[in-house]
Amino acid sequence: METSKPKVTVIGTGNMGGAFTEALSKVEAIDLCIYDSYKPCAEKIAQSHKSITVLSSMEEAKGSHIVIIAVKPQVLPSIYSQLADLKPDFFISIAAGVTLEKLRANLKADKVVRFMPNIAAKIGYAVTAVAYSPAVDEAERKEAMEVAKSVGSAFELEENLFSAFIGISGSGIAYMFELMHQMAMGGVREGIPYPKSLSIVADTMLSAANLQKETGKNAVELETMVCSAKGTTIEGVKALTDGGFGAAVINAVSAAANKSSELEKKA
Template sequence: MEGNIGFLGAGAMGEALIRGLVQGRVVPPERILAYDIRRERLQELQQTYGLQAVTGREELVRKADIIILAVKPQNVKEALAGLEVGKGKLVISIIAGITLAGLATYLGEVPVVRVVPNTPALVGEGMTALAANKFVRPEALEEAMAIFRSVGRVMVLPEEQLNAVTGLSGSGPAYIYMLIEALADGGVRQGLTRPVALELAAQTVLGAARMVLATGEHPGVLKDKVTSPAGTTIAGLAVLEDRGMRGAIIRAVEAATLRAESLSKE
């Protein structure tokens, strides 16, 4: 990848991307720039990854060819007001809830990619969805995808589907953490120690997810392969169906999607 990549904001997700870019050798660290209002944070990232710490927003925008907006939603006005980005640059926003139209009110008619990542990107297992405005060239979109491939999987979707992405993969890790906790609690109730139960639960979820992705088979087919007649698994599944697990998860994704739509309007 050619040119410099600049991070406006250097929180946990910003650092995850920096780490992925450096460890994946997508770009050398000297071509990564960062600015954050916390000077000690910049010094920490500079020492850890060897990137360039810049002194302000204007310097970052001037020197970077790709600008990644990684500030908190409540700080977006302060971060973007008066910022002049040339049309030859690419802006990538991971700011939650800020639409392409909303970003245009600050940045004007420049190429912008809106991104919905999730927190497993912090360990290189993220799921990221991208949507681009009409000014983004195909090769620029490929560059944006390459950045997020360094921390997991990537897909491109219409922007109107990003709220559903937020409800599913954005909020989804929290649902899975609750599932892991519940599985571990079940193990503890049956006499396992907490550390043993937690490791069994977490690895089981990880392995099952990898089976879905690696085989390409429908989850229902994989479920049936584990479920023998009158066996242990079908006994457990009957309880989950009786208690409405499937419907509860569907409703959780729906509720989170509706909340994401509400936040975008706000």
């Protein structure tokens, strides 16, 4: 006798909701449904995926094992009551800045998981922070992590560290772009055209990240390996130090984290 697949519903199919929908559409073990108040948005995603069911109303999401809330945080207050009526086994929220405490109270649910992915979810390379309300059991935590990892890598964190996570990843990805741009401009100064310089820098960042992950060595060890005595690299590193690079990066992380904490209090 064939058993029915667990129903997973994504509410909201914008950038993040769309990214999770695309990733989950590849999971054959679930019955994937999507709902968006602007139906053409949901229908566009479903066109290329026969496995996706587009719901005509949020009420049709009742009976879901998991409901993934992927709407903008400012939209949530207007739909909390509808979401609360769905009563899934547990909720996953991608709404930025909305705490587990607030979600539990407004969804009238004990089992809520909070995700904080960065923008690379669209290409399957997101880094996502994951936190759970106390009632979420081990099996559900494992399922939630599988959902998070469908769009990249995922890290379990206490919710009080989400602002720090934003400082190093959610906002931190923008610092990487800034570093890429400035290094590419340095290449331009030395004679390499910007497009080629930027491509070289991007591949260099990938090679550095992959080297760290493959070797497991910390960043200081790897930097020291590249710095030969009286060589070119140590001169570049000294110039970064003289320019206050380390302090600027740490201050950027703290500034973004502090702003995140402020916004969370207002959400």
